[in-house]
Amino acid sequence: MQQHEIVKDVRYWLVAFVIELNLCPFAKRELTNERVKFAVSDASTEEQLLADLQQELSHLQEDNEIETTLLIHPHVLQEFDDYNQFLDIVDALLDEEGLLGVYQIASFHPNYRFADTEFDDAENYSNRSPYPILHLLRESSLEREIARHQDTSLIPERNIQLLCELGAAKLQTLLQQTD
Secondary structure, eight states: OOHHHHHHHHHHHIIIIIITTTSSTTHHHHHHTTOEEEEEOOOOSHHHHHHHHHHHHHHHHHOTTOOEEEEEOTTSOOSHHHHHHHHHHHHHHHHHTTOBTTEEEEEEOTTOOOTTSOTTOGGGGGGOOSSOEEEEEEHHHHHHHHHHSTTGGGHHHHHHHHHHHHOHHHHHHHHHOOO
């Protein structure tokens, strides 16, 4: 699949799933203002992906016009357990680079599964995406958004309730749709 098609699929997921279901109340404004970067990695190894991640973190540091980056990596870490373990390496990289507290990495994967849930539990869909994605977020922006919105601590609870009401079958259908 070509990069533009991958970006098209992820953009559609972001709009039709994340924004329309209001899973993240901060996403719409950044997408509307064209401050979301969609970066597709050609990496086929974890080492290559880590290098791409470092490059995207550097790019965020240099370009304040970009609020957040979705680093899509369709060719590596297809297995969720491998992906989940890789997140420890990502955290170590942030620490080594002195970027803890500057950036945060949110995780999305087609087979995302929270601890103590079954694979088909609807709540897992809050972090399911068409491809594995590392979402690079500016901590300062998150703090500003949290300060501007009331009861942000209730977002996960509201999302779980909504996703459970919709049900895993409907969510799977929504997730598989493309524009």
